[in-house]
Amino acid sequence: MSAPANPPAERTTGGTGTTGSEGSTGAAELAARFEREFGTPPDGVWQAPGRVNLIGEHTDYNEGFVLPFAIDKTARVAVALRPGSTVRLLSTYGDQGLFSTGLGGLEPSAAKGWTKYPLGVVWALQERGIEVPGLDLLLDSKVPLGAGLSSSHAIECAVITALNDLTGAGLAPEEMVLATQQAENDFVGAPTGIMDQSASLRGSKGHAVFLDCRDQSVQLVPFDAESAGLVMLVIDTRVSHSHADGGYASRRASCELGAEVLGVRALRDVDVSDLEEAAGLLDDVTFRRVRHVVTENDRVRQVVELLTDQGPGAIGDLLDASHTSMRDDFEISCPELDLAVAAARANGAIGARMSGGGFGGSAIALTPAPAEQQVRAAVVRAFAEAGYTAPDIFTVTPAAGATRVS
Ligand code: ADP
Ligand code: MG
Numbered sequence: 001m002s003a004p005a006n007p008p009a010e011r012t013t014g015g016t017g018t019t020g021s022e023g024s025t026g027a028a029e030l031a032a033r034f035e036r037e038f039g040t041p042p043d044g045v046w047q048a049p050g051r052v053n054l055i056g057e058h059t060d061y062n063e064g065f066v067l068p069f070a071i072d073k074t075a076r077v078a079v080a081l082r083p084g085s086t087v088r089l090l091s092t093y094g095d096q097g098l099f100s101t102g103l104g105g106l107e108p109s110a111a112k113g114w115t116k117y118p119l120g121v122v123w124a125l126q127e128r129g130i131e132v133p134g135l136d137l138l139l140d141s142k143v144p145l146g147a148g149l150s151s152s153h154a155i156e157c158a159v160i161t162a163l164n165d166l167t168g169a170g171l172a173p174e175e176m177v178l179a180t181q182q183a184e185n186d187f188v189g190a191p192t193g194i195m196d197q198s199a200s201l202r203g204s205k206g207h208a209v210f211l212d213c214r215d216q217s218v219q220l221v222p223f224d225a226e227s228a229g230l231v232m233l234v235i236d237t238r239v240s241h242s243h244a245d246g247g248y249a250s251r252r253a254s255c256e257l258g259a260e261v262l263g264v265r266a267l268r269d270v271d272v273s274d275l276e277e278a279a280g281l282l283d284d285v286t287f288r289r290v291r292h293v294v295t296e297n298d299r300v301r302q303v304v305e306l307l308t309d310q311g312p313g314a315i316g317d318l319l320d321a322s323h324t325s326m327r328d329d330f331e332i333s334c335p336e337l338d339l340a341v342a343a344a345r346a347n348g349a350i351g352a353r354m355s356g357g358g359f360g361g362s363a364i365a366l367t368p369a370p371a372e373q374q375v376r377a378a379v380v381r382a383f384a385e386a387g388y389t390a391p392d393i394f395t396v397t398p399a400a401g402a403t404r405v406s
Contacts, residue, residue: 027076027406030140034078037090037098038136042078043166048157048402049074050143050150051199052234052364053355054208054223055315055322056300058330060193062255062293063214063266065300068195069223070203071396075141075154076405077118079162082134087122089115091139103132108187114139117155120183121163128179130169137162147236147392148356152188153196156180161201161402173201174216191248203401210304214268221307223398228312231372233365234355235344235379236392237336241359247332248357251289258282258290267293292330296322316351316366323353323363332358339382340365340391347371347378 027045034042049070056066085103090096091114099115106123108116118139122132137159143151160176163169171179180197184190194216199209208223225232241247259267261281262274270278272294279287299318306314323341327333337354340363344352348371355364367375376393383391 026140027078030076030078030138031406033092033140034080034136034138037138038080038088040080040136042080042136042138044162044404045076045078045406046158046162046165046402046404047074047076048154048161048200049203049399050154051196051203052149052232052362052396053195053199054364055296055303055319055353056195057296057322057326057353057355057358058251058255058332059268059293059296059300060195060213061252062259062297063268064293064297065268066195066211066213067208067221067300067303068199068203068211069208069398070199070401071143071149072399073143073149073154073396074399075139075143075151075158077140077155077158077162078138079159079166080136081166082136084134086134087119088136089118089139090137091141093139093141093145103134108189111187114155116188117152117183118159120187121156121159121180123187124179124183125160125163125167125169127182128169128171128175130167130171132163132167135163135166144236144392146240147234147238148361149234149396150196150200152184152190153180153192153200156183157197157200157402161404165404176201177216199401201402203399205400206398208307208398210300214266219304221304223307223312225312225366226397229369230312230350231367231369231395232397233344233349233367233372233375234394234396235340235363235365236394237334237340237360237362238389238392239334239336239360241334244357244359247359251330251332254286254289255293258286258293261286262290268297270294272298288329288331292325295325295329299325312366313350316349319351319353319364319366320345326354326358330358334359335386336360336383336388336391337363339386339388340379343379343382344375347375349375 206224207220341352344365349365352365
């Protein structure tokens with residue numbers, strides 16, 4: 001059921017370019033817009049960030065380690081609870097009109113486009129026996145869509161933080177992580193793990209989130225690139241290869257096969273020192289998939305140690321090694337990502353790697369601040385020379401996790 005009504009008076013384009021650090025001014029504007037759209041002021045405004053994974057790729061479903069950080073680009077929601085059982089949803093992005101549906105017997109087929117994210121969260125709360133009353137919600141997200149920054153989880157985490165407050169459900173961050181995972185897996189239908197929402201919900205300014213995907217334990221690790229004279233560039237290649245889904249499924253299958261042959265619960269339980277023996281037990285392809293996961297887990301732990309003891313200037317080589325492992329062993333890179341990484345490294349970045357699931361999406365390049373313009377120009381030039389679509393390049397800084405802003 002959807003009923004276009006009261007189209008927004010003004011449309012913003014959302015997406016790239018703007019940081020999510022507008023502070024309370026942005027929140028006041030969103031609240032005012034909410035009042036214009038829905039006729040009453042919101043009960044509050046909440047925000048949740050997108051994330052970048054510093055290192056630890058395809059380790060999550062192997063019960064291993066990841067090291068993402070929340071970024072300074074956020075999704076914001078203004079929300080008001082209402083009597084009755086109708087939910088009305090509106091986004092400042094695109095020209096999608098007001099969406100309205102009943103809260104009883106929510107099913108994925110009731111959702112349209114982006115509304116599956118907030119409705120999935122409502123559904124996951126209902127599944128936990130939490131009663132969600134009628135509500136109005138206005139979304140304004142500055143997290144670029146589909147660039148590998150997890151714009152979907154930013155929405156879900158903003159919504160669950162708001163509803164957790166407003167309903168008095170009192171869910172702990174770990175429970176909110178599992179509820180949003182359930183929303184993505186079973187309502188949205190995306191087979192994602194717990195990394196993205198853990199970063200969005202549990203991130204902290206100037207820190208990365210060292211997450212153990214086996215038990216969800218989190219350790220905040222200082223990652224203050226700016227103080228170290230570095231910037232983190234995200235290079236969105238703007239390619240999304242059609243075999244991404246099949247590639248993900250087949251990598252997962254290889255990892256499961258590897259764990260089974262090696263007799264462990266998950267590849268998390270294999271050490272670098274076990275690899276030599278593993279080489280004799282596995283076929284070549286499975287061995288290389290296993291070697292990526294095992295060495296990547298090791299690199300995550302090394303990066304955590306280096307960040308703690310020496311700071312961000314010390315991790316460049318490990319970022320490079322992660323990229324090489326994904327390119328050669330896990331085979332999830334693509335020419336555009338390889339070119340972005342190579343051009344960034346050749347022009348001043350101290351370390352660079354593809355970040356995210358692979359087969360497209362974004363690369364990250366840790367770059368001394370004085371070299372930023374040179375790296376940007378070199379990457380743009382290299383893409384033009386190769387005949388690729390121009391990449392979108394921007395900086396991110398480690399920012400706070402989800403919170404109420406007004
Ligand atoms: P990612 O999470 O990597 O950015 P996904 O495909 O998981 O990519 O999520 C992108 C989807 O999230 C979009 O297709 C859209 O449905 C939704 N989305 C993201 N930002 C907004 C927004 N500002 N307004 C409405 N929908 C959005
Ligand atoms: Mg997503």
